[in-house]
Amino acid sequence: MATQLREPDRLSPADLVREDAVHRSVYTDPAIFDLEMKRIFGGAWLYLAHRSEFTEPGDYVVRHMGTQAVILTLGKDGAVHAIFNRCSHRGATLCAFDKGSAPHGHQCPYHGWMFNADGSVRFVPYDKGYGDRLDTSEFGITPVRLEEYRGFLFGNLKGDAAPPLADFLGHMKTSIDDLVDRSPTGELECGPYVLRHYYRANWKMTFENLNDTVHPGFAHAASVVSAKAVANEVGGPDNIVPTVGMMLANGKPIQFFQDIDMVTAPGGHSYIGGHMGADYTPDTSDAYTRSLIEYHGPEKARDVLSVDRHLMLLYPSSFWHARYQTLRILRPVRHDLTEMIGFVFRLKGAPEETYRNAIEYCTGANSAASPVISDDLEIYERCLLGNRFGEREWIPTGRGMDEDRERTNTHDRMPATSEGFIRNQFRAWAQYMGQA
Amino acid sequence: MSDEIRLFVEREARLLDQMRYEEWVGLFLPDARYWVPVSLDQPSPEAGPSHFHDDIQVLMVRTHRLANPRAFGAEPSPRTVHVVSGVTWEEDGDAIVATSSQIMLEYRNRGNFDDDTRLFGGQVTHRLVRREGALRIAHKRIDLINAEGPFNAMLAPL
Numbered sequence: 001m002a003t004q005l006r007e008p009d010r011l012s013p014a015d016l017v018r019e020d021a022v023h024r025s026v027y028t029d030p031a032i033f034d035l036e037m038k039r040i041f042g043g044a045w046l047y048l049a050h051r052s053e054f055t056e057p058g059d060y061v062v063r064h065m066g067t068q069a070v071i072l073t074l075g076k077d078g079a080v081h082a083i084f085n086r087c088s089h090r091g092a093t094l095c096a097f098d099k100g101s102a103p104h105g106h107q108c109p110y111h112g113w114m115f116n117a118d119g120s121v122r123f124v125p126y127d128k129g130y131g132d133r134l135d136t137s138e139f140g141i142t143p144v145r146l147e148e149y150r151g152f153l154f155g156n157l158k159g160d161a162a163p164p165l166a167d168f169l170g171h172m173k174t175s176i177d178d179l180v181d182r183s184p185t186g187e188l189e190c191g192p193y194v195l196r197h198y199y200r201a202n203w204k205m206t207f208e209n210l211n212d213t214v215h216p217g218f219a220h221a222a223s224v225v226s227a228k229a230v231a232n233e234v235g236g237p238d239n240i241v242p243t244v245g246m247m248l249a250n251g252k253p254i255q256f257f258q259d260i261d262m263v264t265a266p267g268g269h270s271y272i273g274g275h276m277g278a279d280y281t282p283d284t285s286d287a288y289t290r291s292l293i294e295y296h297g298p299e300k301a302r303d304v305l306s307v308d309r310h311l312m313l314l315y316p317s318s319f320w321h322a323r324y325q326t327l328r329i330l331r332p333v334r335h336d337l338t339e340m341i342g343f344v345f346r347l348k349g350a351p352e353e354t355y356r357n358a359i360e361y362c363t364g365a366n367s368a369a370s371p372v373i374s375d376d377l378e379i380y381e382r383c384l385l386g387n388r389f390g391e392r393e394w395i396p397t398g399r400g401m402d403e404d405r406e407r408t409n410t411h412d413r414m415p416a417t418s419e420g421f422i423r424n425q426f427r428a429w430a431q432y433m434g435q436a
Numbered sequence: 437m438s439d440e441i442r443l444f445v446e447r448e449a450r451l452l453d454q455m456r457y458e459e460w461v462g463l464f465l466p467d468a469r470y471w472v473p474v475s476l477d478q479p480s481p482e483a484g485p486s487h488f489h490d491d492i493q494v495l496m497v498r499t500h501r502l503a504n505p506r507a508f509g510a511e512p513s514p515r516t517v518h519v520v521s522g523v524t525w526e527e528d529g530d531a532i533v534a535t536s537s538q539i540m541l542e543y544r545n546r547g548n549f550d551d552d553t554r555l556f557g558g559q560v561t562h563r564l565v566r567r568e569g570a571l572r573i574a575h576k577r578i579d580l581i582n583a584e585g586p587f588n589a590m591l592a593p594l
Contacts, residue, residue: 098584193474193484196586222510226500230493241493339586344485352482362485367590369472369488371501374589378511 013433017426020398024387026429027202033335040316040432041066044267045147045154045168047318047329048072050190050345052151054080058103058117062095064331065157070144071095071106072153075117082144082155083119089139098194119143149173150180151188171265171410175312178322181304184291185349188325191359195342197368201380203316203332206340207425209376210311210319211270213257213416214399216250219379223371224251242357246364247371260416261405268315268428270421276306287351295349313421315428324361325354336384342366397422441534442523444571445562449518449538452593457499460593464573465565466492472578472594474585487580487587488594495593502591514544514592531574534562538578540594556594557581 016023016032026032048063054074061072062085069085071094085093087108094106094115105122107114114123119141127134144155147165156162166173180188199205209215217224227247231240237248264270282289282305293301312320319328325347331339344362346355364370368377387395400418407413414420451460464470471481472488481489490498502510518540525534539557546552563575578594 191484193478195474195485195487196584198586198588200588222501222504223497225504226497229500230496233496234493241491243490243494244497247497341586342485356482359482359485360489363487363489366485367487368585368587369590371498374510374591377589 021394037066073117081118083141183347187348189346191344199377201384205380220250223247264424268425271312273309325358
């Protein structure tokens with residue numbers, strides 16, 4: 001373990017990332033994880049919550065920014081505020097639940113200190129014991145800077161030093177538009193039930209796996225074999241349910257993915273897919289399509305429906321699937337422990353069936369019991385085990401390096417089989433990590 | 437009849453423990469559902485995502501896969517033992533709704549010592565109907581006490 005870096009101060013991230021390789025310690029070293037929490041999760045805009053999760057003043061949710069918990073609360077002023085979930089007295093966490101209602105503020109269970117939605121001190125019991133030593137204006141809980149894009153609330157721990165959210169999103173804001181524009185009322189509603197799984201490996205494994213189109217034919221081969229066997233048993237592919245269809249899709253030949261585009265953008269973001277062909281015509285016999293045409297008009301509705309993107313990876317913490325209205329948040333817990341939290345959105349005004357499809361997708365894509373996900377989790381954990389030993393310390397990331405199809409100021413385009421999205425993530429990684 | 441229902445619920449769990457998956461799937465009606473909600477107050481599978489919300493086809497794929505040597509997530513296969521207790525039931529029209537408390541101990545040998553063993557537990561609700569004299573499962577719901585999760589990979593049906 002000669003290159004295991006134990007001194008974060010002396011860490012030179014540039015030494016760990018090469019153009020076509022990455023040093024395995026980025027997955028295995030707790031000191032690197034600690035630095036990632038400070039510099040990546042402490043510097044990027046992180047998706048936290050959707051505006052529809054708050055209706056009455058006092059409604060709150062608890063989310064994580066890296067390893068730090070924050071409370072988002074709707075204030076009486078009509079704005080959502082974020083504060084650390086930590087009493088400014090003795091440090092106890094204020095909220096024990098993921099969500100709830102605290103219309104009178106958040107009260108610490110220890111000595112009863114109470115805080116407003118924006119973190120200001122509302123009330124300190126027995127404050128006379130402090131004489132004039134307690135200036136409550138100095139004991140507010142630090143607020144976290146929030147910005148909203150089309151109902152999605154993002155937080156940034158750098159506060160005023162952070163660039164605007166729009167700069168961070170860049171080209172990827174079109175994938176958020178893709179999600180919102182699919183609503184026939186322009187509104188989304190975050191579903192009340194979330195689906196969580198975890199794995200014992202590094203958080204970056206998920207980022208490097210979800211847009212990898214070469215692994216499914218191998219890692220998910222058993223599901224494909226089993227799905228085919230069941231399809232035969234029930235009389236062919238026309239008779240299968242969508243979940244089984246999703247498993248069959250993993251058996252597509254690599255050429256299928258070679259023909260699809262991968263798009264990467266500065267900041268480590270990426271998505272797979274693009275547009276339906278020029279001759280694409282929406283199916284107007286479909287009730288959802290008709291509702292969208294009514295809202296947007298036929299031309300805009302066609303534009304919206306012709307966007308054919310799969311998962312969008314918003315580095316370093318969220319995964320967006322517009323067509324199935326599923327959004328996943330990644331929560332890094334330790335260098336070897338990661339939680340994934342899945343949310344489903346209702347397109348307000350769309351037929352109930354649209355929501356059912358989204359739920360089915362989310363269950364298949366984020367449940368620990370999903371045959372596809374359980375294979376991935378096993379692979380992540382095996383990679384962590386294997387990267388702890390052996391002579392070979394560098395992991396190659398050069399697949400598709402000479403296959404770029406287009407380079408622009410805002411994004412690059414390449415075959416979906418390329419590892420360009422991983423190289424792009426590590427360019428962002430090195431940039432964040434290089435900023436002290 | 438009480439004995440019959442208790443024995444049915446126990447036998448269903450035993451088939452899983454013995455990995456007799458074809459017989460296990462055979463207990464379910466063609467339009468049956470197998471549901472593990474993500475919250476004790478989740479009213480229906482249509483209200484949000486689930487850990488499991490399987491129809492018969494997904495149950496078939498799942499169990500077929502457990503026997504496949506390339507199912508990395510199931511390599512080596514999980515071994516389980518169910519403890520079934522407190523089976524009670526009531527009639528609901530033509531159906532019988534049986535509830536039981538169940539604990540499942542699961543083991544997969546991955547070389548991680550005690551971490552290779554996991555416990556699941558909760559209340560199991562079977563909706564049973566009689567077809568050609570035999571009890572069949574129309575619906576099985578498992579309310580895990582930690583339904584909100586998160587869970588690591590779950591291979592073995594609960």
